[in-house]
Amino acid sequence: MMRSQPVAETREGACPVTGASPALPVNDGSSAGPVGSAGCPLAIDPMVERLREETALLREAGPLARIELLGVPAWTITDHAQARRLLTDTRLVKDINEWTLFREGVVGDQWPLIGMVDVDRSMFTVDGAEHRRLRTKTAQAITPRRLEQLRPVIEEITHRLLDDVAAQGADGGPVDLKTHFALPLPMSVVSRLMGVDPALHPRLHVLYKAFFSTVTPQDERLAVIAELDEIFTGMVREKTAEPADDLTSALILADEGGEPLTEEEVVGNLKAMVAAGHETTISLILHAVRALSDHPEQRDAVLAGQVSWDTVIEETLRWQPPSTHLLMRFAVEDIEVPGRDGEPAGTIARGEGVVMSYSAVGRDRNHFGEDADSFNVRRPTPIRHISFGHGPHICPGAALSRLEAAIALPALYERFPALRLAVPTEEIRNMPVLTQNDLAALPVLLHD
Numbered sequence: 001m002m003r004s005q006p007v008a009e010t011r012e013g014a015c016p017v018t019g020a021s022p023a024l025p026v027n028d029g030s031s032a033g034p035v036g037s038a039g040c041p042l043a044i045d046p047m048v049e050r051l052r053e054e055t056a057l058l059r060e061a062g063p064l065a066r067i068e069l070l071g072v073p074a075w076t077i078t079d080h081a082q083a084r085r086l087l088t089d090t091r092l093v094k095d096i097n098e099w100t101l102f103r104e105g106v107v108g109d110q111w112p113l114i115g116m117v118d119v120d121r122s123m124f125t126v127d128g129a130e131h132r133r134l135r136t137k138t139a140q141a142i143t144p145r146r147l148e149q150l151r152p153v154i155e156e157i158t159h160r161l162l163d164d165v166a167a168q169g170a171d172g173g174p175v176d177l178k179t180h181f182a183l184p185l186p187m188s189v190v191s192r193l194m195g196v197d198p199a200l201h202p203r204l205h206v207l208y209k210a211f212f213s214t215v216t217p218q219d220e221r222l223a224v225i226a227e228l229d230e231i232f233t234g235m236v237r238e239k240t241a242e243p244a245d246d247l248t249s250a251l252i253l254a255d256e257g258g259e260p261l262t263e264e265e266v267v268g269n270l271k272a273m274v275a276a277g278h279e280t281t282i283s284l285i286l287h288a289v290r291a292l293s294d295h296p297e298q299r300d301a302v303l304a305g306q307v308s309w310d311t312v313i314e315e316t317l318r319w320q321p322p323s324t325h326l327l328m329r330f331a332v333e334d335i336e337v338p339g340r341d342g343e344p345a346g347t348i349a350r351g352e353g354v355v356m357s358y359s360a361v362g363r364d365r366n367h368f369g370e371d372a373d374s375f376n377v378r379r380p381t382p383i384r385h386i387s388f389g390h391g392p393h394i395c396p397g398a399a400l401s402r403l404e405a406a407i408a409l410p411a412l413y414e415r416f417p418a419l420r421l422a423v424p425t426e427e428i429r430n431m432p433v434l435t436q437n438d439l440a441a442l443p444v445l446l447h448d
Helices: 051-062 080-086 130-143 142-169 177-182 184-194 199-214 216-239 247-253 263-294 295-304 309-319 396-414
Strands: 065-069 072-077 325-331 335-336 342-348 353-355 443-445
Touching: 051 065, 051 335, 065 325, 065 342, 080 325, 080 335, 130 247, 142 177, 142 396, 177 184, 177 199, 177 342, 177 396, 184 199, 184 247, 184 263, 184 342, 184 396, 199 335, 216 247, 216 263, 247 263, 247 342, 263 295, 263 309, 263 443, 309 396, 335 353
Parallel strands: 072 353
Antiparallel strands: 065 072, 325 353, 335 342
8 A cells, every 4th residue: 555655844955755666766855945846846645635735835836846746757837827828838738658758668557647647549638639629529419408408317316315315314423425415416417418327336436436546556456447448438339339318429429520539539538528527526515515514604604695606616616626636738848937926937848747736726826815725705806716627628527517516515505404514624534536636525414
């Protein structure tokens, strides 16, 4: 099992000791420079035990900070303005073959995060004209009209799950809101959208948990990736033979605007949509409930109708974005990044990997104000975050995630207006998932 790495100290010259792979040098703490500099990279904690402190260190080091992801060096962007700029910079691409460490064999199948950057061909892994071709097919299927058609489906699933939550808490004891509500809701919805057999849900829960977790042995993770590929390839072949009224069939049949999608492209889009389509909403629902429980005066304002649920959703997305460190883009030429003082912050060299640290971007005081570290549904300025991304690769399922939360959260509090946490908030832990802001559980009490 991988051991947690300590969050780096902030005194000059103190560097985080990393769990580097044998092919990379281990930082022994002798390098000089502030944490997050090229000479003193911050080792991102794979156990996610101190995300708040880690985010603060990245903010201090930014807008361009040097990090290590399970021993692999990369740059990360921590400022809102620079993230927006670089997410539309064509010099940063998704093609893993542009990554020097991958091309030279330094990073390979035994790196635990390889399955998130070396993945099937889909709209998530290509750029330019090919990205537009693949994304257009999905956009043609996830229309506002189709989402509205999903509304009664989401409402039905929500109320059925709330019945289960009520039954679980009938004795007055705690209920894990993740297990009984926040996890099955988006999985059921995205499965309905994509045409995934509900009988697969239990197995998919197990597989995705193992895939994302940093404590999963790599050989087991590679087997998980193979099984997911087998499941979804089989599903695509079945729907190719017998199309149905779902997004997967629509992707198979779509031929408007040029060349149809290949089987590999449909499978890649399907796998990515199911993964992202349920993980983001789990995080959004759980963090909204946790935030409102920690701020009862704000919760009361929301329940009294003084603040909209849309505002709660956007502030939650800013304050606790579903993705903490989104992997990864690669520079096809040197890119100079300006600092906050106008002087250069550093240069991303050609062939280097770049991560967007949305946890830090959402806490940017220059953009969100001096209270950016606080949850505040009465924020005086519009909450213009980029937690679902920005530019060509903005999350295609963002509207669906927002719709699910906009139905689920008010229904939850209408059913259980006295809902509160069953444990002190400091006892709530993140899953050991380096890329996702995923809580292990959220035990709640339903009644006073």
